[in-house]
Amino acid sequence: MGHPRHIRARRAATLIAAAALSLSAWAGAPRGKAVEPTPGELEAAKKIGEQLDALIVWSTSRVSGSHDIWIMKADGSDARPLTKSDAVDWFARFSPDGKQVIFTRSKAPWQSEMNAQYANRWDIWIINVDGTGERKLIPDATWGTWTPDGKVLFSRGGKVFTFDLGSSKEELVLDGDEVLKAGVIVQQPQMSPDGKYIAATLRGRMRETGIWSLERKSWATVGGGCQINWFPSGDRMIRMNENTGRGGTEVFAFPVKDGAPANPDAPYEELRFMDLPGARSHEYFPVISRNGRWMVWCATDRGHDHDIYDYEVFIWRIGSPHSEAARLTFHTGNDRWPDIFVIEDRSAPAEQAR
Amino acid sequence: MTRDELKRSRVRTVDVAAILALGAAVGALFLPCAARAFARASARSRVRELSLGRDCAPWRVSRDALLGVRPSGSELVTWGNVGGCGVGGTGGGGGIRWIGRRSGGAPVEVELLANVSRGEDLTSTSTSLKVTGDVPGRFNLGVQVPYVDNTRHVDDFWGGEADLSVSGLGDASLLISRKFGLEGRTSASLTLGIPTGEHDVQVQSYTLPYDAQPGKGVFTASLTVEQSLNRDWGPIIIGGGYNYGGGENDIENYRADSLTGYCYVGYRTERLVHSVGANVSIALGKDRNLGNEIEDQGAFLLSLQYGVEVTLTYRVPAFFAVMATLGEKSSQNSAALALGVMTFF
Numbered sequence: 269m270g271h272p273r274h275i276r277a278r279r280a281a282t283l284i285a286a287a288a289l290s291l292s293a294w295a296g297a298p299r300g301k302a303v304e305p306t307p308g309e310l311e312a313a314k315k316i317g318e319q320l321d322a323l324i325v326w327s328t329s330r331v332s333g334s335h336d337i338w339i340m341k342a343d344g345s346d347a348r349p350l351t352k353s354d355a356v357d358w359f360a361r362f363s364p365d366g367k368q369v370i371f372t373r374s375k376a377p378w379q380s381e382m383n384a385q386y387a388n389r390w391d392i393w394i395i396n397v398d399g400t401g402e403r404k405l406i407p408d409a410t411w412g413t414w415t416p417d418g419k420v421l422f423s424r425g426g427k428v429f430t431f432d433l434g435s436s437k438e439e440l441v442l443d444g445d446e447v448l449k450a451g452v453i454v455q456q457p458q459m460s461p462d463g464k465y466i467a468a469t470l471r472g473r474m475r476e477t478g479i480w481s482l483e484r485k486s487w488a489t490v491g492g493g494c495q496i497n498w499f500p501s502g503d504r505m506i507r508m509n510e511n512t513g514r515g516g517t518e519v520f521a522f523p524v525k526d527g528a529p530a531n532p533d534a535p536y537e538e539l540r541f542m543d544l545p546g547a548r549s550h551e552y553f554p555v556i557s558r559n560g561r562w563m564v565w566c567a568t569d570r571g572h573d574h575d576i577y578d579y580e581v582f583i584w585r586i587g588s589p590h591s592e593a594a595r596l597t598f599h600t601g602n603d604r605w606p607d608i609f610v611i612e613d614r615s616a617p618a619e620q621a622r
Numbered sequence: 623m624t625r626d627e628l629k630r631s632r633v634r635t636v637d638v639a640a641i642l643a644l645g646a647a648v649g650a651l652f653l654p655c656a657a658r659a660f661a662r663a664s665a666r667s668r669v670r671e672l673s674l675g676r677d678c679a680p681w682r683v684s685r686d687a688l689l690g691v692r693p694s695g696s697e698l699v700t701w702g703n704v705g706g707c708g709v710g711g712t713g714g715g716g717g718i719r720w721i722g723r724r725s726g727g728a729p730v731e732v733e734l735l736a737n738v739s740r741g742e743d744l745t746s747t748s749t750s751l752k753v754t755g756d757v758p759g760r761f762n763l764g765v766q767v768p769y770v771d772n773t774r775h776v777d778d779f780w781g782g783e784a785d786l787s788v789s790g791l792g793d794a795s796l797l798i799s800r801k802f803g804l805e806g807r808t809s810a811s812l813t814l815g816i817p818t819g820e821h822d823v824q825v826q827s828y829t830l831p832y833d834a835q836p837g838k839g840v841f842t843a844s845l846t847v848e849q850s851l852n853r854d855w856g857p858i859i860i861g862g863g864y865n866y867g868g869g870e871n872d873i874e875n876y877r878a879d880s881l882t883g884y885c886y887v888g889y890r891t892e893r894l895v896h897s898v899g900a901n902v903s904i905a906l907g908k909d910r911n912l913g914n915e916i917e918d919q920g921a922f923l924l925s926l927q928y929g930v931e932v933t934l935t936y937r938v939p940a941f942f943a944v945m946a947t948l949g950e951k952s953s954q955n956s957a958a959l960a961l962g963v964m965t966f967f
Contacts, residue, residue: 298936380892385854453854471854492805511806512760515729536804547729570728570966571936578936 296378297329297576300601312594316583317343319615322557323397324564324608325350325369326581327358330601334378335575337371339397342562342583342608344596350399355379357393358575359456359605361413364558366609370394370405370412370420381575381604384410385453385471387424392431406431406438415459421466426452428466428480442466442480448487449473456495461502465527469494477507481527488528493520495553500560506541508552515549516572518542519565542584545591552579557608561586561615564606574604581606585615718943718960721859721888721897722931728966730755735941741956743775744833748792760806764797770819774834779825786830792819793837807850815842815868822873832875832911839875840868846882856888856895865903870910878907886927895931900924920950929960938965 305313322342327335331349334356340347351357356374358381363369372384373393383389392406405420406412409429412422420431426444431437444452453472460467466480467490477496478489490496496507499521509520521541523530531538543549547569554565564583571577578600584593597603718737733752739745747770754764771789779786799811819837823830848861861884867877886899903923909916929943941962949955 382854382890382892475852475854492807509805511801512804514756516756539804550728571723573723576933576936 296333297335297602298600299330299333300578300599302330303598303600305595305598309595309598312592313343313345313596315592316585316594316596317341317345319585319613320562320610321612321614322562322608322610323362323366324581324583324596324606325360325362325371325397326566326597326603326606327360327371328597328599328601328603329575330599330603334374335602335604337369337395339369340596342596343594344581344598347597350395350397351393351402356575359411361607362397362609364414364416364418366397366611368394368396368401369607370414372410372412373404381573384455385425392420392422394433405433411454411456413456413458416461416463421457421459423454423457423468426450426454426472428454428457428468441482442468444470447485456497458497460498460527461500467496467498467505469496479524479527484527490522490529497555499556500558506554506556506563508554509539512536513540513543513549513551514545515547515551515567515569517549517551519551519554519563542590542593544582544593548580548595550577553605555607556586557610559610559613561613561617562608562610564608566604566606575602577602579603583608717901717925717947718927718929718945718958719884719886719899719901720931720941720943720962720964721857721886721899721929722895722939722941722964723890723933730967731964732967733962733964735960735962737958737960739945739947739956739958741947742953744956745773747771752797754797760801762797762799762801766795766797767818768792768794770836772834772836774831776828776831779828786825786828786834788820788823788830788834788836790820790836793842794818807852809848809850811844811846811848811863813844813846815844817841817868817871821871821875829873829912832877832909835875838868838877839871839873842866842868842877844882848884856890856897857886859886859888859899860884874910874913876910878905878909880905893933897927897929897931899927899929901927918951918953920954922950923954924948938963940964 320342323339324342325337325339328338329335334354335358336349336353337351337357337360338347339350350369353373354377356379357371360369360371371393372390375389375391379389387410388408390410391404392409392412393402394405395402406422409422409424412420415421415430420433422429422431427440428442429438429440442454444454451473452470455469455471457466457468464482466482468480469477476489477491477493478487480487490507493507493509496505498505503523504521505524506519506521508517510517512518518540519542520539522534522539542551542563544551544567548567550572551565551567552574554563556563562583563586564581566579566581568577568579579602580595581597581603582593582595718735720733720735731754734749736749738747748768750766750768752764752766754762756762770792773785773787775785777783794816796814796816799809802808815838817837817839821835821837821839823835843866844863846861846863848859851858863882865880865882867879870876881904882901884899884901886897888895888897905921908919925945925947927943927945929941931939931941933939943960945958947956
């Protein structure tokens with residue numbers, strides 16, 4: 269004889285609650301495992317090493333399921349951890365002289381990148397590239413990047429500040445809540461090489477990429493997508509575009525003039541900059557080297573979430589065929605947000621891609 | 623908590639998640655079977671209650687003779703991915719739409735969605751296997767094949783009531799969609815229904831009602847256009863379209879053309895994507911069964927859906943949804959439940 273209906277209902281509710289609790293307790297990215305590169309991938313990475321002496325930092329979950337900052341050479345060799353914490357370390361950026369790295373660290377053992385909009389869950393830290401001197405630099409801050417004059421540009425929700433490492437003084441340079449829209453979130457602010465503009469991705473109450481003119485105090489919309497960034501020449505930019513390209517994303521590049529796209533009506537074909545051939549073609553996190561000749565980014569062959577899926581680090585000599593891009597990491601854990609510092613570039617200048 | 627303890631804790635939770643994922647997958651496979659068994663038991667019970675005449679042979683459904691059923695719920699729901707920094711959705715079998723963390727990144731996706739719906743006279747289960755792939759030119763192509771099982775209550779089965787069951791292949795669908803605009807937020811989808819399911823199944827020379835037939839017996843088509851709006855917390859998907867019922871088939875069954883409008887809103891957390899949605903369908907005429915117009919059929923249907931996608935493993939997300947359909951006439955009301963799993967290649 270079965271149990272009365274209300275008992276069965278109670279048991280079902282208990283089971284559902286237990287399942288929900290299990291899910292809520294389940295957090296973190298996969299640690300994954302190392303995979304063997306193919307001979308072709310090894311050869312491509314080796315060719316990079318012959319042309320370029322550089323360091324690449326990136327964030328990986330391979331050790332603990334949260335993320336640490338790792339560092340490697342431009343051909344993917346000599347990969348080693350730069351940070352070792354129980355928190356989530358990500359968005360590492362080399363200082364202009366390449367001697368230090370700033371990165372964002374979570375206050376809790378696990379924070380999803382989806383929570384990057386909550387500045388009070390993160391701090392910006394700094395560490396020397398030899399692994400010494402790790403210290404908290406800016407509390408309650410995210411998306412730290414370097415300005416041309418060696419300050420740190422970072423965001424707190426809808427506000428963007430500079431931080432002077434010498435005086436530890438913060439200066440508000442963009443109040444998005446005031447001049448854009450209340451409730452806006454400013455992500456990945458990047459100051460132009462001439463120091464006149466800030467490119468940023470907007471989320472929250474606005475959802476677009478654009479450029480803020482520090483002189484004119486005006487916002488120029490670039491378009492959709494995210495992760496907008498400058499070429500070191502300052503007359504060109506890249507950004508991620510979604511829903512186009514193989515794997516659902518591709519990198520766009522476009523000229524800019526006076527803090528706005530030079531050709532706002534540029535057709536799709538002119539904007540395409542990098543779309544990896546093959547299955548692993550869901551690209552994100554692109555950044556251009558300071559000499560303007562290399563791009564590093566990550567791509568996955570399935571899924572989207574930036575801090576969970578199997579993204580791998582790639583490098584490409586700008587202007588060369590897309591097929592010559594080299595994969596540098598071989599691990600099923602999550603690898604994201606690389607940055608590159610060029611020490612010596614022996615490559616022949618390639619014709620600039622459109 | 624030390625780092626080692628943290629690691630051990632994660633291993634334990636991953637074990638739990640793996641068990642839940644396995645349970646969801648097994649459930650998706652066996653849900654239709656369980657529903658079918660339930661429906662058969664119910665049918666046998668009702669048949670036993672029939673008072674058949676002495677010269678009337680006991681009714682028995684021949685499984686060999688009865689194949690297929692049409693998916694229940696909305697016809698030819700729209701489908702397609704919504705990519706980018708958010709979540710997206712796809713249509714599934716039987717009117718339930720999968721809204722979840724699916725946002726591209728893989729050339730080929732395989733989705734298995736089991737669906738059980740129960741209306742006044744019709745209990746329908748379907749398990750749809752859908753394979754879709756991106757092709758150059760911003761197109762996405764796919765094929766969807768449903769395996770279905772229907773149990774239909776009829777009042778006029780040779781003088782008495784009966785519950786008649788059929789199962790087998792339903793009408794397959796070819797799916798073509800293309801994204802438009804620089805951000806690809808607008809998409810158009812064409813779904814072609816192919817009459818692969820039986821449309822003239824008889825039980826002891828009694829022709830099953832048109833809505834219980836495995837297939838429609840004619841080619842059908844649906845053209846939809848939709849717009850997706852990404853927000854930090856999830857997507858908003860708004861769309862509408864025209865459904866061509868295929869005209870009258872060779873046994874004079876007819877499904878009226880219809881207009882559809884829908885809106886889905888997703889809300890994502892780290893591991894879950896909750897979604898709610900509404901689908902309104904307006905029939906542009908009345909259906910016909912064996913040439914007879916269906917009297918008790920209203921023009922309007924409203925379907926309300928709640929779904930939750932669970933990222934149990936990174937390669938096999940699972941989806942659970944419930945849907946209530948309210949018709950202009952009470953006889954059109956139904957409830958549905960769906961369970962699905964998906965993987966990428």
